[in-house]
Amino acid sequence: MSVPASANELQNAARSRSLQTKGLMLGLIIVIAIAGAFILRQRFVGGSAGPTIGEITELAKTTPPGDRAEWLRLARATLTAEKVMPLTDPQEPINNRGEASRVELGYQLFFDPILSGDKTTSCASCHHPDHWMADGLRKGVGLGGRGYGAQRAGTGQELKRNTPSIFNVAYNPVQFWDGRVGSLEEQALVPLFAEDEMHQTSVDGLVRRLRAIPTYRELFAKAFGFNSKKEGEEINLQNIARALAAFERKLNITDTNYDLFVRGQDDKLTTGQLRGMVVFFGQGQCAVCHTPPHFHDAVLSSIGVTKSPEKGAPLDDDPGFGAVIRKRDGFGMFKTPGLRNVSRTGPYMHNGAFNTLEEIVEFYNDGGGRGRGLNVYSQDTKVAKLDLNDRQKKDLVDFMKSLDSLAPPPIVPKQVPSGLPVVGK
Ligand code: HEC
Numbered sequence: 001m002s003v004p005a006s007a008n009e010l011q012n013a014a015r016s017r018s019l020q021t022k023g024l025m026l027g028l029i030i031v032i033a034i035a036g037a038f039i040l041r042q043r044f045v046g047g048s049a050g051p052t053i054g055e056i057t058e059l060a061k062t063t064p065p066g067d068r069a070e071w072l073r074l075a076r077a078t079l080t081a082e083k084v085m086p087l088t089d090p091q092e093p094i095n096n097r098g099e100a101s102r103v104e105l106g107y108q109l110f111f112d113p114i115l116s117g118d119k120t121t122s123c124a125s126c127h128h129p130d131h132w133m134a135d136g137l138r139k140g141v142g143l144g145g146r147g148y149g150a151q152r153a154g155t156g157q158e159l160k161r162n163t164p165s166i167f168n169v170a171y172n173p174v175q176f177w178d179g180r181v182g183s184l185e186e187q188a189l190v191p192l193f194a195e196d197e198m199h200q201t202s203v204d205g206l207v208r209r210l211r212a213i214p215t216y217r218e219l220f221a222k223a224f225g226f227n228s229k230k231e232g233e234e235i236n237l238q239n240i241a242r243a244l245a246a247f248e249r250k251l252n253i254t255d256t257n258y259d260l261f262v263r264g265q266d267d268k269l270t271t272g273q274l275r276g277m278v279v280f281f282g283q284g285q286c287a288v289c290h291t292p293p294h295f296h297d298a299v300l301s302s303i304g305v306t307k308s309p310e311k312g313a314p315l316d317d318d319p320g321f322g323a324v325i326r327k328r329d330g331f332g333m334f335k336t337p338g339l340r341n342v343s344r345t346g347p348y349m350h351n352g353a354f355n356t357l358e359e360i361v362e363f364y365n366d367g368g369g370r371g372r373g374l375n376v377y378s379q380d381t382k383v384a385k386l387d388l389n390d391r392q393k394k395d396l397v398d399f400m401k402s403l404d405s406l407a408p409p410p411i412v413p414k415q416v417p418s419g420l421p422v423v424g425k
């Protein structure tokens with residue numbers, strides 16, 4: 001609605017007596033709309049009471065570390081200043097609404113090695129509940145790998161990158177460290193056919209394999225069989241991907257001490273974590289990219305990650321997004337990973353080069369790769385020297401631990417429809 005047009009209408013209404021009441025009504029609606037917009041603006045664009053993040057950072061400098069009441073106040077003020085919202089349910093694509101039958105099928109497929117060429121590897125070989133849906137390895141171990149998690153070390157082909165946890169992937173706008181794939185449906189087919197991962201060589205072969213298993217015929221019919229004419233017809237590549245994605249969309253970390261605090265429970269964070277929250281949003285600048293509620297910003301950037309964590313280590317040479325767009329501009333750019341559960345899913349970074357959160361905080365405190373004197377082509381300017389003291393560094397790590405899930409990971413099925421052995425059951 002635009003004001004000049006409405007003013008016109010008001011004039012017309014004045015000319016004609018019969019239109020006068022309508023005009024008045026319209027005027028009233030405009031007044032209410034403008035007042036409403038003003039109130040909303042006050043709420044969301046600031047202007048409301050409460051200190052800014054800069055003011056909070058200043059106040060923090062003079063607040064005694066043990067003054068819990070004051071840290072509570074500052075932490076709450078931080079959430080207000082940053083307009084932090086609670087988590088909402090993830091969006092589901094219109095053609096894959098996450099019906100229980102699909103989620104159940106996806107769960108079975110996820111743990112079933114039948115999906116891999118040589119029937120040894122399931123998605124869970126690398127994304128395992130014992131490792132919070134990652135593998136605990138520096139880099140993933142693919143073809144030829146045996147077992148799961150640490151057992152896989154040295155057993156097969158080392159992959160190019162670290163295996164991310166697939167908790168909360170439903171909230172990723174793009175998938176993979178370099179963001180090369182959009183949807184989870186699309187993503188699921190990549191490891192299936194990747195030569196160095198599950199190495200499935202034939203779509204027909206895979207479909208035939210699954211159709212030969214009565215339990216899969218049943219599960220697919222339940223999940224997808226609306227008007228199929230032939231038994232097993234619903235078993236196709238698209239539906240395999242949909243079921244896997246439907247299962248993954250249910251893997252969400254919604255309850256952490258941080259979330260409970262956001263929802264009002266003051267006692268959920270230690271005083272150190274309260275102080276850490278203030279650093280995370282303030283002096284540390286972390287929330288600029290690791291933005292709540294997902295603790296990522298849905299974009300890719302370069303922070304100048306090195307080949308190993310110590311000062312003086314050389315720059316990592318993975319081109320990341322640069323290879324996706326085939327431009328130097330994207331060199332070294334990776335997706336900001338969400339930080340829910342982060343304390344449990346090391347090693348860290350796209351190359352798994354960092355083993356602890358302490359090492360990571362040290363790296364950021366130095367100003368990332370560029371801050372450590374490396375020639376980083378496109379490092380984000382938000383990563384710069386931080387001047388944190390030892391307590392602040394420790395508090396930052398403690399705060400990240402408040403993002404750990406309070407709920408257990410999914411249960412490993414005792415058996416899967418193919419009858420093949422399930423890893424780590
Ligand atoms: C051999 C180990 C391995 C197997 C098996 C495997 N993955 Fe992965 N997964 C990885 C690695 C490594 C990456 C990161 C690759 C990259 O970013 O380039 C990844 C990335 C992902 C991502 C993107 C997560 C993110 O935050 O960007 C999803 C989703 C995923 N895998 C799901 C699956 C599914 C579903 C299966 C089974 C069909 C599977 N994976 C099988 C190792 C594996």
Ligand code: HEC
Nearest residue numbers: 284285286289301305334335336337348349350364380382
């Ligand atoms: C400019 C955006 C940006 C800022 C600011 C930023 N990060 Fe990051 N963070 C990233 C990106 C991008 C990665 C992945 C980099 C890679 O793998 O090459 C990352 C990775 C991480 C990881 C590893 C997560 C994992 O699963 O491997 C942690 C932990 C982390 N950041 C914490 C922090 C903290 C703490 C701060 C504040 C001191 C911070 N970040 C500031 C963008 C940022």
